[in-house]
Amino acid sequence: MKRYFPILSWLPAYKKAYLSGDIFAGITVGVMLIPQGMAYAMIAGLPPVFGLYAALVPQVIYALTGTSRQLAIGPVAMDSLLIASGLGALSISGIDEYISMAIFLSLFIGTIQLAMGFLKMGFLVNFLSKPVINGFTSAAALIIGISQLKHLLGIEITSNKTLHILQQTFLQLDQINPLAVIVGLSGIALMLIIKRLNSQIPTAIVVVILGIALAYFTPIADYGLQLVGKIPDGLPAFKIPEVPWSNLGDLFTIALAMALIAFMEVISIGKALDEKVNANTIIPNQELIALGTSNIMGSLFQSYPTTAGFSRTAVNFQAGAKTGVAAFMSAALVALTLLFLTPLFYYLPNAILASIIMLAITSLIDFKYPQELYKYQKDEFVLLMATFFITLLVGIQEGIILGVLFSLLLMVYRTSKPHMAVLGQIKGTTYFKNITRFAPDIIDRKDILVLRFDAQLFFGNKDYFYKQLKRHKIAKGPDLKVIIINAEAINYIDSSATYIIKHLILELKDQEIQLMIAGATGPTRDILFKTGVVDLLGRENLFVRVVEAVEYIDGKHSRTEIENRISHQNY
Incomplete structure (x- = not known):
């Protein structure tokens, strides 16, 4: 039971000293969550109250089942945008059907996450590379900001496509409501000023209170x-x-994408917290189960999809949260708001909620990382920018799916043409190093060619390996007698590559050139023996180190019994 309900592990060991921190953090996050939840519901195209519903049951369930004690679960901007994008592409007749689909999406996503957790598929999040995540997140932040222009400018916009929104905004510049602009920009400015003066003050709730008071006591409406x-x-x-049922197929893609993105957010935030407290509490597969259960149970109480929020989790941690008791306090505050305080929000200007969203998305845009990639890894910079522009101009789902596809293609391209170095012995040592890096110190041998292939050998790079070896062989000239392959970096050889090696051995024998292999790891040696490569190569041509092979060629070294045992050891 403790495996699936971690609360059974930490609650019996709960200390009285934790209580004050948990209560303060829970109240702080709850105060922050109320305006944020309503604002994020607006991004999703839902009535604001559904943001409060999403802030209630899911965080209670996560506190019972999650492995992190400080994560703040609830509605987030990214998921809200994905919902608006995914459901906006469907033919939905009205707001009631739209709400019903959003709630079902929570059930669908939770079911996928729960199934992935039980099937131990947490490793799938590894396919979301940092450049893809960065490009996608930055583009999504801009899309969120653009989607709030209608509230900030006080105009009517019917589309949810970025280019269409910008086009409609441009065509309605003469219809902008100056009052909405003033209220929205004032909200942003006030939050920035308060944050600068005291970062502990919940800026969002302050501007919400002032916005409600402004609309209640003045005739601005x-x-x-x-x-x-x-x-x-x-x-x-x-x-x-x-x-x-009729839209189930259309919803699957968005549900799967959201399930993975939500999980990625939980893992990345949870691991960042673990690093701060020097702990290792996050268990990925249990996090999938916890997140899935939270979304499933939340959907039964009219919640749309939820995950961990970056800003709320940071506040929760900084405010002193030690356990899931903080989440219970936060949920209790949301519940009290739903029971007694909702009439007060009648006078809340939409422009204020838009200002909260506009300020929140600034933390999602990262300028430093793309600059670093541009300087040092331009291929990954191109990947980041491709994901960014596809997400921004084509669509949310297309951006994340094509971004992952491009990152996998980049990985395949790299492994198809890995680094291959010509090695030479450094004078006065037994070291064999890249001749292009240590040219002045290398002993020039016309009769020996030493090559190091820095990747596994498989069907995708076997021809590249063969062509590069032939190119270096020709470059050595007619005096070449021995080719030594340093196999230290070759961790696997598939059947296609095995065929190429056998062909190479026979070809070199016809040319009276001897092939030797040095430094092969245990698993690689097993493959060489099992596939018959060693029978063709000759056991005497396997060595532990390159220097032993060279000394053997020069007649300066006779192999000892232990050297034979190590170089010939296999299953």
């Missing part, structure tokens, strides 16, 4: 300033989500 309006009070009712 009479001048076209849009308000949140009536928010249903009371806790969300238990309801099993309806399954939209």
